Amino acid sequence: MSDKLELDPLFNKIDELKPQFIERLRQAVAIPSVSSDESLRPKVVAMSEFLVKELKKLGFHDIQSRELGTQPPPVADPNLQLPPIILGRFGNDAKKKTVLVYGHYDVQPALLEDGWNTPPFELTHDKTKDILYGRGSTDDKGPVIGWLNVIEAHNELKWELPVNLVVCFEGMEESGSLGLEELIGREAKQYFNKVDTVCISDNYWLGTSKPVLTYGLRGCNYYQITVNGPGADLHSGIFGGIIAEPMTDLVKVMSQLVDSAGNILVPGVLDMVAPLTDKENALYTDIDFSVEELNAASGSNTALHQKKEDILKHRWRYPSLSLHGIEGAFYGAGAKTVIPAKVIGKFSIRTVPDIDSHKLDQLVFDYVNKKFAELKSPNTLKVELIHDGNYWVSNPFNEAFTAAAKATEHVWNIKPDFTREGGSIPITLTFEQQLKTDVLLLPMGRGDDGAHSINEKLDISNYINGCKTLGGYLHYYGRG
Ligand SMILES: C[C@H](N)C(=O)N[C@@H](Cc1c[nH]cn1)C(=O)O
């Protein structure tokens, strides 16, 4: 690679600080900041306080913990406060470019009994494989802490940061980024004034060995269907066969949303998907990936598509509908002969260009109501949107992607692939539109990290080289 920067002192310092960096991540993972669990909201707030403390120690200035008020419905506790958004600055030099770094400090739920090999909120170092296990290790505490590590390495070296850094860390990403869009709108010309580019490290490599830079995300519209029946849970021996059961209705309706081949059964959804052009079609051939890698990441042979191109298209550019769970249903071990009185089914649709989010909602509502009406049940059904987030696709041929490609090649000795992502980061498009800047997605972890799953992990090589890549990116971008 030509025009390589002299970054050895920084990279050596990052290697030297590895024990401290693991300790910082251990402290972060130990806080169960699950945004979707109302009872754990104080822990999400505790995680925001941990970050504020760390930012102060590292010398950030203008640190603000922005309160967002109460969480809008549907929510069990109408007084539930949203966790704050943490803002901070490092450097304020008019001669330097300004990079806004976004990440989230909330995590998905995790219970040992789900099948974890180690306690999910204890960062566990498997020394034989050099892997760190724990909820949030890759999504997204590892990368968030990674940015702080980069600052620590610069402080230790007494190196100036090559850019001004603005951080924006939220605690509701896994639950729809509630409140963040409004904050960005308000701060576009205030706190975020003069931001030149936005960098998000909150996704993963496609596979396990080749780094990637990401220029697209699917969106996510998350729905719930509530079916209400009897006044209380009932004995199935006494009431079975003589009353209408909410669970039977819900399962009937949910089973007609998607088929076993992954086809969405809600009419009109596929009609909104942008047609595949020859130019786009050609892009999939050059990406390094295989069905074997997908099987390894899923821990099974359950792939719906065998050809790499089909897998990638269905992950990146076609919508998918997933059934997630049923609140109120009996789910424990053993045999409980109960008829649940009220059940709430949860499902989401990953959206892609050119799906219109509001039109999608209407199609879903109409279809669910129609399917329920066909059951002629005396129960009641309500279908509603819990949260939504836009898809995003950008052009990766800009200064930020070029700098990130250089940094990645410098650290990993290989040119990264340019990929899209099947997951969602609801706020990405808002940053691009409100700040009128480019957004770069610069992932730290691997495709088999098990984000949202049991035994979520981050390889130490990805953590440490990831910190070098984030730091290297700031240098290549700052110089450009
Ligand atoms: C890709 C990112 N790390 C992530 O996991 N995003 C979540 C966002 C979300 C949307 N609805 C609920 N959570 C995801 O893709 O599921």
Ligand SMILES: [Zn+2]
């Ligand atoms: Zn996530």
Ligand SMILES: [Zn+2]
């Ligand atoms: Zn995430």
